Amino acid sequence: MGFGVRQFELTLMHRMRDLNAERVEDALGDMGASRAEVRAAHARWTRRAWSARAPKGRAALRTALGPPAYEGTRPIGSVTCRVARWALPSWPGLEFELLSGPGGEVWNQWFVRPGGDRALAFDDLVPWRCVVGDVGTSFPGASQREGAAPHHWAVDFVHEGTDYRALFVYGLFQRLDRLARPPY
Structure with a gap:
C-alpha cells in the first residue's frame, strides 16, 4: 500500500x-x-x-502528495526561500505549505491561506477553518509563541478585555483557551 x-x-x-x-x-x-x-x-x-x-523535506511531501498546487520563492530578510503548497481535501480553502532554505533544508511546514491572511470576527474562530496568520491579522497586538509539543503553535490576544490563547497544530486552529489574568 x-x-x-x-x-x-x-x-x-x-x-x-x-x-x-x-x-x-x-x-x-x-x-x-x-x-x-x-x-x-x-x-x-x-x-x-x-x-x-x-526522500526528505520537499521531496518527501512531493512523493506522498504529488506536485504542489503552488511553487515559488519568498524573501525573508536577506534570504530567498522556496515555497511549495499542497491542497488537502480535509481542509478546503487552506493549503499545507513547506518553506525551505537556500540549501533545501525545511524551515517550516504548516497550513496557510493561499490568498493571504483573512481578517476574522471573534465568532469566526472555528477549529480547522483558520490559520495562525488569520488570528494575527484579526486581533491587533496578538503575539505568537511556540506550542508545548512539536508542530504546535499559539497566538495570545485580547478580545473585549479578555485574554485568550488560540492553539494550533501545523498552523491550523484547534482550540481557544481563555487565560486567567494574574492578580496585581
Missing part, C-alpha cells in the same frame, strides 16, 4: 488529536478511518522521516 494524501492527512490528524481529539474523531468518522489506520500512517511517516534512504 502506498503512502498518499489520505495517509498524510491521517498523520497530521495524529498530532492534532493532542489539542482537539473530538474534531479529529469526527473527521475520522467522515473519512471512514479507524484509529489503527491513524497509528499506522503516523508510524509509517515517522519511519520514512528517519530512514537514511527515504
Whole structure:
C-alpha cells in the first residue's frame, strides 16, 4: 500500500488529536478511518522521516502528495526561500505549505491561506477553518509563541478585555483557551 494524501492527512490528524481529539474523531468518522489506520500512517511517516534512504523535506511531501498546487520563492530578510503548497481535501480553502532554505533544508511546514491572511470576527474562530496568520491579522497586538509539543503553535490576544490563547497544530486552529489574568 502506498503512502498518499489520505495517509498524510491521517498523520497530521495524529498530532492534532493532542489539542482537539473530538474534531479529529469526527473527521475520522467522515473519512471512514479507524484509529489503527491513524497509528499506522503516523508510524509509517515517522519511519520514512528517519530512514537514511527515504526522500526528505520537499521531496518527501512531493512523493506522498504529488506536485504542489503552488511553487515559488519568498524573501525573508536577506534570504530567498522556496515555497511549495499542497491542497488537502480535509481542509478546503487552506493549503499545507513547506518553506525551505537556500540549501533545501525545511524551515517550516504548516497550513496557510493561499490568498493571504483573512481578517476574522471573534465568532469566526472555528477549529480547522483558520490559520495562525488569520488570528494575527484579526486581533491587533496578538503575539505568537511556540506550542508545548512539536508542530504546535499559539497566538495570545485580547478580545473585549479578555485574554485568550488560540492553539494550533501545523498552523491550523484547534482550540481557544481563555487565560486567567494574574492578580496585581
